[in-house]
Amino acid sequence: MARAFVVSLSLLVGAMASLPAQTTHPNVKELDAQVTRFLDERRGSWRDMNVPEADGRLLHDLIVEHKYRQALEIGTSTGHSGIWMAWALAKTGGRLLTIDIDEGRYREAVANFKAAGLAPYIDARLADAHDLVPTLAGPFDFVFIDADKDWYTTYARSVLPKLRSGGCLTAHNVSPRRRWSMTGDFYEYITGLPTLDTKVVNGGLSISFKR
Ligand SMILES: C[S@@+](CC[C@H](N)C(=O)[O-])C[C@H]1O[C@@H](n2cnc3c(N)ncnc32)[C@H](O)[C@@H]1O
Numbered sequence: 001m002a003r004a005f006v007v008s009l010s011l012l013v014g015a016m017a018s019l020p021a022q023t024t025h026p027n028v029k030e031l032d033a034q035v036t037r038f039l040d041e042r043r044g045s046w047r048d049m050n051v052p053e054a055d056g057r058l059l060h061d062l063i064v065e066h067k068y069r070q071a072l073e074i075g076t077s078t079g080h081s082g083i084w085m086a087w088a089l090a091k092t093g094g095r096l097l098t099i100d101i102d103e104g105r106y107r108e109a110v111a112n113f114k115a116a117g118l119a120p121y122i123d124a125r126l127a128d129a130h131d132l133v134p135t136l137a138g139p140f141d142f143v144f145i146d147a148d149k150d151w152y153t154t155y156a157r158s159v160l161p162k163l164r165s166g167g168c169l170t171a172h173n174v175s176p177r178r179r180w181s182m183t184g185d186f187y188e189y190i191t192g193l194p195t196l197d198t199k200v201v202n203g204g205l206s207i208s209f210k211r
Pocket of ligand 1: 048049050075076077078079080081100101102105129130146147148
């Protein structure tokens with residue numbers, strides 16, 4: 001895919017301000033049944049660097065527990081984590097903005113979001129996050145970073161000013177042990193910030209609450 005196309009798409013959408021207001025799903029029982037059926041059918045078939053189910057469930061629970069409503073994901077892939085987050089946001093009245101640079105995975109994700117019944121809660125963008133993220137107005141109250149690992153610190157620097165107080169920054173494949181970390185100095189960066197309370201769970205999912 002031509003980079004020029006990705007950049008121009010990014011600039012176009014970057015002009016948009018904060019995400020439109022959402023309402024909660026009118027029938028949560030029905031929604032739960034549809035998403036559960038979709039996830040059951042697809043269990044074991046997520047092969048595009050997708051998060052494991054335990055991490056998806058944790059992202060869902062964090063959003064529901066804290067009633068987050070303005071979520072950003074960097075790295076959609078085929079949409080597994082996006083489905084868990086959007087499922088939660090359908091209950092809180094929120095919306096997920098998710099970005100991926102790969103057209104094939106983006107298209108698959110969009111199809112998955114529709115099949116799961118969650119498309120109305122997701123704004124999926126085909127874009128280079130390096131270009132798009134700095135242009136997003138925010139604010140966000142939940143962010144999940146799961147794209148190119150050596151850019152995590154750059155992404156965090158860009159989104160943290162747009163993260164509400166009480167909001168949560170999460171990231172995948174984070175290790176406190178520098179030798180094993182794919183994400184460079186990201187762990188040192190987030191744990192060094194006095195504005196964040198950070199823990200790493202499930203062997204690599206970092207969760208940082210903003211004071
Ligand atoms: C680990 S996968 C994401 C998995 C997804 N969160 C899930 O659990 O279903 C990483 C994704 O980041 C995307 N990516 C890598 N660099 C990117 C960039 N600069 N901008 C946007 N997406 C990027 C890749 O195309 C890939 O699909």
